[in-house]
Amino acid sequence: DIQMTQSPSSLSASVGDRVTITCQASQDINIYLNWYQQKPGKAPKLLIYDASNLEAGVPSRFSGSGFGTDFTFTISSLLPEDIATYYCQQYDNLPQYTFGQGTKLEI
Amino acid sequence: EVQLVESGGGLVQPGGSLRLSCAASGFAFSRYWMHWVRQVPGEGLVWVSRIYNDGTRTGYADSVLGRFTISRDNAKNTLYLQMNSLRDEDTAVYYCARDKRPGHYGSGIFDLWGQGTLVSVSS
Numbered sequence: 001d002i003q004m005t006q007s008p009s010s011l012s013a014s015v016g017d018r019v020t021i022t023c024q025a026s027q028d029i030n031i032y033l034n035w036y037q038q039k040p041g042k043a044p045k046l047l048i049y050d051a052s053n054l055e056a057g058v059p060s061r062f063s064g065s066g067f068g069t070d071f072t073f074t075i076s077s078l079l080p081e082d083i084a085t086y087y088c089q090q091y092d093n094l095p096q097y098t099f100g101q102g103t104k105l106e107i
Numbered sequence: 108e109v110q111l112v113e114s115g116g117g118l119v120q121p122g123g124s125l126r127l128s129c130a131a132s133g134f135a136f137s138r139y140w141m142h143w144v145r146q147v148p149g150e151g152l153v154w155v156s157r158i159y160n161d162g163t164r165t166g167y168a169d170s171v172l173g174r175f176t177i178s179r180d181n182a183k184n185t186l187y188l189q190m191n192s193l194r195d196e197d198t199a200v201y202y203c204a205r206d207k208r209p210g211h212y213g214s215g216i217f218d219l220w221g222q223g224t225l226v227s228v229s230s
Contacts, residue, residue, distance in 0.1 A: 055218065094215060099154070
């Protein structure tokens with residue numbers, strides 16, 4: 001199975017900061033990497049798919065990049081409403097879809 | 108409104124069974140692969156199962172293989188998860204999720220989620 005390692009597991013930042021989260025796959029997954037945001041008590045929300053594509057309706061301050069085994073998720077300028085846990089997820093190895101362990105973002 | 112609404116969660120004893128439902132509305136349900144994802148409270152997301160849009164093929168996580176069965180009724184726009192031989196470690200919030208790409212080949216991108224239903228396995 002493909003393992004996904006996210007870092008950091010938690011992050012404290014200030015409004016306006018640039019925030020970066022990384023996700024590393026245990027083997028090459030091409031671009032088959034998605035990013036989700038989950039706020040407390042809510043369902044996850046798709047932000048980025050195929051490593052760098054912004055889901056419709058998602059603000060442009062969110063972005064993703066990477067290919068192969070190393071991926072990056074960035075919030076260009078943090079807003080208070082961005083406080084959440086963020087997960088990466090691979091879908092190269094179907095039907096085993098694997099999530100990272102999550103990054104809890106706090107202000 | 109495009110939405111997924113889960114139901115059927117609750118408290119069940121170890122070894123027991125439960126059937127979850129996920130009612131879809133606002134989109135062409137029969138065109139999309141569907142998934143179940145679970146989350147132990149306070150922990151991360153874990154994919155559980157997937158079914159093709161026409162129900163012809165299914166897939167399962169190793170942890171539930173042989174105990175859980177995913178199915179769908181496209182005439183009723185409803186996804187199901189039959190859970191048998193439940194264990195303490197199956198306690199979680201269960202989400203249904205839509206695969207982003209319609210058609211036979213799907214993807215692994217979960218673009219629409221339900222609100223979740225809590226399953227508690229305890230004696």
